[in-house]
Amino acid sequence: MTAEPVSASFCRALPKVELHAHLSGSISRETLHQIWRQKKNEEPNLPLEDPLIGMPPGKMQVDIVSFFPLFDKYIYSLLNTASSIRSSTLSVLQDFADDGVACAEIRTTPRAVPSSNITKDDYVSIVLDTFAAFNAEQDKMHARLILSIDRRNTLQEAEHVVDLALKYADKGVVGVDLCGNPLRGDVSLFAPAFSRARRNGLAITLHFGEVAESGRTAELECLLSYQPARIGHVIHMAEDVKKEIQRRRLGLELCLSCNVLAKMTAGGIGEHHFGEWRRTECPIALSTDDVGIFESSLSNEYYLAAKHFDLSKSDLVQLCKSAASTIFGGEEEGTRLAKLLDAFVASLSAQ
Numbered sequence: 001m002t003a004e005p006v007s008a009s010f011c012r013a014l015p016k017v018e019l020h021a022h023l024s025g026s027i028s029r030e031t032l033h034q035i036w037r038q039k040k041n042e043e044p045n046l047p048l049e050d051p052l053i054g055m056p057p058g059k060m061q062v063d064i065v066s067f068f069p070l071f072d073k074y075i076y077s078l079l080n081t082a083s084s085i086r087s088s089t090l091s092v093l094q095d096f097a098d099d100g101v102a103c104a105e106i107r108t109t110p111r112a113v114p115s116s117n118i119t120k121d122d123y124v125s126i127v128l129d130t131f132a133a134f135n136a137e138q139d140k141m142h143a144r145l146i147l148s149i150d151r152r153n154t155l156q157e158a159e160h161v162v163d164l165a166l167k168y169a170d171k172g173v174v175g176v177d178l179c180g181n182p183l184r185g186d187v188s189l190f191a192p193a194f195s196r197a198r199r200n201g202l203a204i205t206l207h208f209g210e211v212a213e214s215g216r217t218a219e220l221e222c223l224l225s226y227q228p229a230r231i232g233h234v235i236h237m238a239e240d241v242k243k244e245i246q247r248r249r250l251g252l253e254l255c256l257s258c259n260v261l262a263k264m265t266a267g268g269i270g271e272h273h274f275g276e277w278r279r280t281e282c283p284i285a286l287s288t289d290d291v292g293i294f295e296s297s298l299s300n301e302y303y304l305a306a307k308h309f310d311l312s313k314s315d316l317v318q319l320c321k322s323a324a325s326t327i328f329g330g331e332e333e334g335t336r337l338a339k340l341l342d343a344f345v346a347s348l349s350a351q
């Protein structure tokens with residue numbers, strides 16, 4: 001591989017693996033705008049502001065407190081019909097594929113839309129049908145689904161998410177996640193739900209230590225007792241917890257721009273904890289979290305990592321391999337990714 005510095009086009013061409021992306025947070029501003037325009041045509045008195053004005057591209061200032069209400073108060077009001085859920089899902093998949101993502105495990109929280117007679121089950125089925133149609137149409141990117149339990153859920157709601165994940169496991173659901181506002185909820189409630197998910201073969205990923213308040217050892221030990229294969233963000237925690245993560249070699253889904261822009265970490269990209277974790281044996285999957293909001297694509301995340309941590313082209317290929325080693329999508333998909341990465345390296349050497 002050439003020793004030239006990493007370029008943006010190299011990062012785009014790299015066959016990448018996206019393992020931590022929230023579906024509704026990954027919708028581009030332009031797609032939200034189009035959905036808004038269509039609704040506004042149908043309903044001129046629509047009380048919602050144009051997303052290009054309400055969430056101005058390149059000028060959004062969000063922190064962990066102002067971030068979550070964006071979904072409940074705004075984005076979900078736009079995604080309230082089967083057709084808007086379908087078209088936004090398709091645009092997210094297309095955007096990841098266009099960015100050179102070869103494998104995407106995208107998560108979403110089952111959401112009922114009573115005004116359109118959409119149950120949580122219908123929602124998952126609409127999303128999965130869109131994934132299936134996308135996967136069938138092209139061979140560049142394979143998309144799988146992870147269902148999220150929201151920290152605000154009751155145990156009964158969490159059990160329903162697990163029911164849906166099991167019901168649709170043979171249609172592309174590969175795991176269960178715990179997400180939502182880290183300043184809310186009691187994660188210990190969900191033990192029976194995660195235990196059932198695991199007993200039935202679903203892989204588990206958990207948002208982990210996103211803010212100091214959710215980084216207390218009691219909470220993190222509880223989360224580790226759910227036997228996650230991967231954990232996301234992994235910012236705030238005591239040294240003993242870090243050691244346990246390393247002992248288990250958990251897969252780490254790390255989101256550079258999201259954490260810096262939402263001020264979940266102190267300092268800039270160069271101070272991100274990616275620098276610390278990359279010296280351990282835990283596989284790392286650089287991920288975008290919510291590219292629709294933070295506006296940094298996965299290839300840009302790789303570019304930023306190269307720039308701020310002095311990584312070479314072969315370091316980035318290794319990073320992709322490390323992400324591929326921690327997918328939930330199974331051995332066959334792992335082999336496909338390994339071949340893609342080998343072919344990518346071979347094509348560079350041939351140049």
Ligand SMILES: CNc1ncnc2c1ncn2[C@@H]1O[C@H](COP(=O)(O)O)[C@@H](O)[C@H]1O
Pocket residue numbers: 022023024025071072107108109110148150179180181182207210258262289290
């Ligand atoms: C800082 N990053 C984050 N931390 C925790 N939860 C997050 C998140 N970003 C997004 N979500 C969760 O994902 C939902 C939107 O996508 P879906 O409707 O599920 O597809 C948000 O409502 C929130 O619960």
